Amino acid sequence: MEIKKVACLGSGVIGASWAVGFVQHGFPTVMYDVDQKFLDAAKENIHGMFENLAKYGGIDPARIPACEALISYTTSMEEAVKDVQLIQENVPENYEIKW
Numbered sequence: 001m002e003i004k005k006v007a008c009l010g011s012g013v014i015g016a017s018w019a020v021g022f023v024q025h026g027f028p029t030v031m032y033d034v035d036q037k038f039l040d041a042a043k044e045n046i047h048g049m050f051e052n053l054a055k056y057g058g059i060d061p062a063r064i065p066a067c068e069a070l071i072s073y074t075t076s077m078e079e080a081v082k083d084v085q086l087i088q089e090n091v092p093e094n095y096e097i098k099w
Contacts, residue, residue: 010090
């Protein structure tokens with residue numbers, strides 16, 4: 001199966017890091033979380049990750065806007081997983097959430 005789109009469930013540091021890696025390889029990625037405030041924080045964290053990568057030679061700074069444009073954000077699980085071929089789960093280590 002060819003992966004064309006990815007969903008990251010959970011937008012903390014780990015989820016945001018996965019999203020950065022996926023979009024650097026050209027995969028459109030949907031970030032999902034239960035509250036918009038977490039997604040807003042993730043967007044800022046992701047931008048900071050790209051800035052650090054650029055600072056240390058991990059990405060051409062000219063690529064950052066295109067990579068960031070590949071990430072969408074949603075609080076709808078249905079929207080997050082629609083038409084994706086890969087789901088990366090990054091929710092807190094809480095059995096009730098993961099079940």
